[in-house]
Amino acid sequence: MTKRPDETAEPMAVFSEFLETTSREVDDVMERLMPPVSAMPKVIHKAMRYSLFAGGKRIRPALVVLGYRAAGGKGKVAHTAGAAIELIHTFSLIHDDLPCMDDDDYRRGKLSNHKVFGEGVAVLAGDALHALGFDVLARLRKFPGVRAETVLDVMDEVGRAIGTDGMIGGQVMDLEWEGEKPSRSKVDYIHRRKTAALLGSSLVVGGILAGAPAKTITALRRFGEPFGLAFQVVDDILNVQQAGRVLGKQPGGDERLGKITWPAVHGLPRSQADVTALLDEASRAAPAFGRYMDHFLGLADYISVRRQAGRS
Numbered sequence: 001m002t003k004r005p006d007e008t009a010e011p012m013a014v015f016s017e018f019l020e021t022t023s024r025e026v027d028d029v030m031e032r033l034m035p036p037v038s039a040m041p042k043v044i045h046k047a048m049r050y051s052l053f054a055g056g057k058r059i060r061p062a063l064v065v066l067g068y069r070a071a072g073g074k075g076k077v078a079h080t081a082g083a084a085i086e087l088i089h090t091f092s093l094i095h096d097d098l099p100c101m102d103d104d105d106y107r108r109g110k111l112s113n114h115k116v117f118g119e120g121v122a123v124l125a126g127d128a129l130h131a132l133g134f135d136v137l138a139r140l141r142k143f144p145g146v147r148a149e150t151v152l153d154v155m156d157e158v159g160r161a162i163g164t165d166g167m168i169g170g171q172v173m174d175l176e177w178e179g180e181k182p183s184r185s186k187v188d189y190i191h192r193r194k195t196a197a198l199l200g201s202s203l204v205v206g207g208i209l210a211g212a213p214a215k216t217i218t219a220l221r222r223f224g225e226p227f228g229l230a231f232q233v234v235d236d237i238l239n240v241q242q243a244g245r246v247l248g249k250q251p252g253g254d255e256r257l258g259k260i261t262w263p264a265v266h267g268l269p270r271s272q273a274d275v276t277a278l279l280d281e282a283s284r285a286a287p288a289f290g291r292y293m294d295h296f297l298g299l300a301d302y303i304s305v306r307r308q309a310g311r312s
């Protein structure tokens with residue numbers, strides 16, 4: 001990996017180690033939460049596991065745990081909340097790849113869910129991951145010291161983030177505006193909803209679980225919004241620039257479908273500059289997180305490096 005300038009090398013290492021540890025722990029939690037393949041109906045459990053354990057970056061669970069720790073949370077409840085959000089995110093990816101949506105044959109370095117299991121089972125596997133995600137969130141109330149009220153706040157936050165003014169709303173307009181003239185307001189509308197909403201909420205869910213005061217929740221959102229937007233702009237840039245082998249999904253699809261993307265509106269050089277500006281904006285919120293400041297700076301740097309390295 002390319003070394004970053006001195007002042008950012010350290011936070012990046014801090015975040016990378018945190019991401020690696022959290023991913024491993026959250027994968028263990030998900031393994032325990034998922035029905036075994038031997039349980040009926042076997043095919044759906046196989047399909048759910050196929051996409052869930054196909055090698056995602058596990059950014060959202062890491063954000064939940066980071067938000068939780070930064071807000072003073074101890075213990076492991078955030079790992080289970082992060083697992084729930086990763087189930088929900090995986091549902092969105094399976095559906096996003098369907099022929100009626102982006103018609104993508106590859107995801108996370110493997111054939112897409114519908115290419116292996118067929119469209120019917122892929123739709124249902126997405127639905128089942130969505131349902132299980134909320135079921136797992138409801139079960140957070142079983143953790144010691146977690147109030148039922150707090151769990152409802154978490155479910156409210158996630159429900160909004162993926163609803164018609166969140167991820168699903170963004171996905172709807174991503175489809176509706178396919179082939180239309182790209183504009184600044186359209187791409188902003190889509191990206192803030194289809195991607196930034198759930199990424200930002202992942203941090204906030206951690207804060208809610210830790211019982212954070214409003215000030216901390218505001219700081220988490222202040223980091224999460226520009227960070228989430230930068231994340232999708234990088235995804236757009238990689239769709240134009242990277243080889244599918246590195247990306248784990250087929251590049252070039254956005255242009256083929258006439259998608260409203262950041263590069264389509266602003267061009268590549270301006271998109272790169274906007275990523276830098278958005279990550280700088282996010283980083284300005286990092287000092288609010290005390291001894292976790294470097295984790296947040298490293299997270300911003302991780303995305304900044306990703307646009308060059310193209311890690312999937």
Ligand code: IPE
Nearest residue numbers: 056057058059108195235312
């Ligand atoms: C892909 O998300 C879809 C977007 C919202 C850009 P990720 O880039 O987090 O994908 P995985 O989870 O690592 O596969």
Ligand code: IPE
Nearest residue numbers: 092093096102167194195235
């Ligand atoms: C995906 O957006 C957003 C969601 C799945 C919610 P894209 O369609 O741009 O993401 P990729 O490139 O297929 O991962």
Ligand code: MG
Nearest residue numbers: 096101102174
């Ligand atoms: Mg899409």
Ligand code: MG
Nearest residue numbers: 096097102104
């Ligand atoms: Mg897609």
